[in-house]
Amino acid sequence: MRGFVFWGIPLRKRVEIGxxxxxxxxxxxISEACRLGALSAIEAINTTPDSGSELIxxxxxxxxxxxxxxxxxxxxxRETSARHVVGCVTSWSRKEVIPAxxxxxxxxxxxxxxxxxxxxxSVVYTHACPNQHLLPLLQWAFPRYGRRGYLTGSNYxxxxxxxxxxxxxxxxxxxxxxxxxxxxxxxxxxxxxxDEIRATxxxxxxxxxxxxxxxxxxxxxxxxxxxxxxxxxxTCPVLSCxxxxxxxxxxxxxxxxxxxxxxxxxDAQAQLPGAGPGFGSSLEAAAYSAVFxxxxxxxxxxxxxxxxxxxxxxGSGAAxxxxxxxxxxxxxxxxxxxxxxxxxxxxxxxxxVAADPYLSHSDRIPAARRPRLSVVR
Amino acid sequence: MTRRVHIxxxxxxxxxxxxxxxVTVVALTRQLxxxxxxxxxxxxxxxxxxxxxxxxxxxxxLGHDEQFPxxxxxxxxxxxxxxxxxxxxxxxxxxxxxxxxQLLKPVGDSGVYSALxxxxxxxxxxxxxxxKIAGLRARLADRQTVVRAVVLxxxxxxxxxxxxxxxxxxxxxxxETIEQAAHRVVAQFSQDGGRNxxxxxx
Numbered sequence: 001m002r003g004f005v006f007w008g009i010p011l012r013k014r015v016e017i018g019x020x021x022x023x024x025x026x027x028x029x030i031s032e033a034c035r036l037g038a039l040s041a042i043e044a045i046n047t048t049p050d051s052g053s054e055l056i057x058x059x060x061x062x063x064x065x066x067x068x069x070x071x072x073x074x075x076x077x078r079e080t081s082a083r084h085v086v087g088c089v090t091s092w093s094r095k096e097v098i099p100a101x102x103x104x105x106x107x108x109x110x111x112x113x114x115x116x117x118x119x120x121x122s123v124v125y126t127h128a129c130p131n132q133h134l135l136p137l138l139q140w141a142f143p144r145y146g147r148r149g150y151l152t153g154s155n156y157x158x159x160x161x162x163x164x165x166x167x168x169x170x171x172x173x174x175x176x177x178x179x180x181x182x183x184x185x186x187x188x189x190x191x192x193x194x195d196e197i198r199a200t201x202x203x204x205x206x207x208x209x210x211x212x213x214x215x216x217x218x219x220x221x222x223x224x225x226x227x228x229x230x231x232x233x234x235t236c237p238v239l240s241c242x243x244x245x246x247x248x249x250x251x252x253x254x255x256x257x258x259x260x261x262x263x264x265x266x267d268a269q270a271q272l273p274g275a276g277p278g279f280g281s282s283l284e285a286a287a288y289s290a291v292f293x294x295x296x297x298x299x300x301x302x303x304x305x306x307x308x309x310x311x312x313x314x315g316s317g318a319a320x321x322x323x324x325x326x327x328x329x330x331x332x333x334x335x336x337x338x339x340x341x342x343x344x345x346x347x348x349x350x351x352x353v354a355a356d357p358y359l360s361h362s363d364r365i366p367a368a369r370r371p372r373l374s375v376v377r
Numbered sequence: 378m379t380r381r382v383h384i385x386x387x388x389x390x391x392x393x394x395x396x397x398x399x400v401t402v403v404a405l406t407r408q409l410x411x412x413x414x415x416x417x418x419x420x421x422x423x424x425x426x427x428x429x430x431x432x433x434x435x436x437x438x439l440g441h442d443e444q445f446p447x448x449x450x451x452x453x454x455x456x457x458x459x460x461x462x463x464x465x466x467x468x469x470x471x472x473x474x475x476x477x478x479q480l481l482k483p484v485g486d487s488g489v490y491s492a493l494x495x496x497x498x499x500x501x502x503x504x505x506x507x508x509k510i511a512g513l514r515a516r517l518a519d520r521q522t523v524v525r526a527v528v529l530x531x532x533x534x535x536x537x538x539x540x541x542x543x544x545x546x547x548x549x550x551x552x553e554t555i556e557q558a559a560h561r562v563v564a565q566f567s568q569d570g571g572r573n574x575x576x577x578x579x
Contacts (some may be wrong), residue, residue: 360413
């Protein structure tokens with residue numbers, strides 16, 4: 001009887017939505033955090049009587065295999081009524097599914113930080129892009145630690161683009177890039193990176209490695225810090241734009257002093273659209289926020305369950321949802337936090353920063369605030 | 378040879394689209410706005426207001442020469458052809474208009490950003506080359522003047538090689554080209570008839 005009027009009370013629309021998260025593989029911890037956020041949002045919406053729709057999760061698991069994303073996304077769009085898929089962790093997988101989405105008129109809700117320079121009509125980006133992570137992080141770090149950086153990353157688009165933007169920022173600040181080194185995803189041979197860092201003695205390291213490569217690197221760097229005190233958080237911190245609470249367990253003591261940036265840390269008051277406090281990480285919060293915004297759009301009166309993103313955003317709900325109809329990105333809090341005693345402590349924050357995926361609006365870079373005490377060199 | 382391409386900040390840049398009202402224009406406008414450009418649409422003519430645009434996207438399918446306020450190939454900004462039919466005649470016409478990059482119709486949400494960057498790079502490379510060629514042409518045209526200046530200087534008892542060295546010194550001192558120095562020497566001689574031997578030192 002669902003979907004019909006029963007004794008004059010409109011019953012809720014049942015809406016299927018896809019979930020496309022890998023439950024194993026190199027970035028399983030990140031995937032699990034996003035999946036948890038999406039599922040808890042679905043549960044919250046389904047247990048709220050006046051939420052307007054009941055969401056049914058249709059799950060597919062690409063198991064960390066890049067070649068399974070596109071077929072599984074197509075399967076969701078073809079075999080079920082789902083038009084919206086919450087999923088993908090790597091930019092590589094996101095770019096893989098976009099053609100499938102375009103073909104079927106589907107939408108991906110993407111809840112991870114990414115490298116920007118994209119504004120697909122078929123994607124909503126609910127986590128941060130570079131003007132909401134890398135740019136404020138570097139502007140904050142330069143006056144505190146210096147402008148001589150060492151750049152490292154996993155050998156795919158996230159690492160390449162993050163380091164390209166960082167190179168430009170460092171050059172514009174008259175700094176220097178002392179080295180730049182990539183590892184294939186999953187590779188844990190970090191000795192060359194450590195050797196180069198030891199030899200060049202930078203002021204900071206920008207780490208865009210992911211998964212096991214990143215864990216191994218951070219452990220090796222902590223060991224280096226025990227050999228030579230320069231390589232510790234006070235004089236040469238490791239900065240990253242994708243480290244969240246969900247990976248701290250893997251790192252143990254090696255996480256101490258790491259600096260990260262994101263729209264949410266569980267120490268903070270900041271909130272993403274529709275998401276309150278109490279999440280394990282920004283990934284969980286951004287996936288929760290994605291589902292919440294989607295449900296809000298679907299609950300608009302006269303909305304078809306199969307409505308495309310364009311149709312949903314054309315209504316009055318777009319402005320209320322917090323999604324920029326021009327870029328499909330979201331204005332987010334920007335927080336810079338450092339691991340201290342096993343938890344992230346927020347060091348700097350901006351309440352709400354509009355996304356600028358193509359870095360074409362200089363007014364959307366949060367204004368740098370000078371440190372209270374400058375480092376004596 | 379690799380070169381580091383400067384990635385321009387496109388925020389606030391003006392894009393003019395010369396295309397009849399069409400879903401292609403809608404998709405292109407959305408993507409350009411997402412990148413941060415300001416967009417105007419024009420049809421059937423580009424009009425002189427488009428001279429202020431930083432980029433022009435033009436329809437290669439229904440386009441013709443009279444739509445533009447400049448001669449074919451003389452656009453003062455990067456041009457991007459919107460190609461639907463890949464008929465050779467139409468591609469030839471688009472190339473004659475100096476298409477620096479192209480987008481295939483239907484325009485989706487990919488390809489626009491790379492078309493902007495590629496068009497900008499090839500337009501700048503083309504403009505630099507044109508300026509260089511114009512400079513070289515001008516210098517070639519001045520060969521006769523250089524010969525005359527050397528002859529005039531050599532007429533005062535210098536060897537031809539010394540006269541040429543002297544001319545080069547004059548150019549270096551004033552940070553000008555040999556051709557410019559030669560022009561001054563020739564002008565000086567025609568003014569005073571070459572009577573004052575030291576005139577070119579003044």
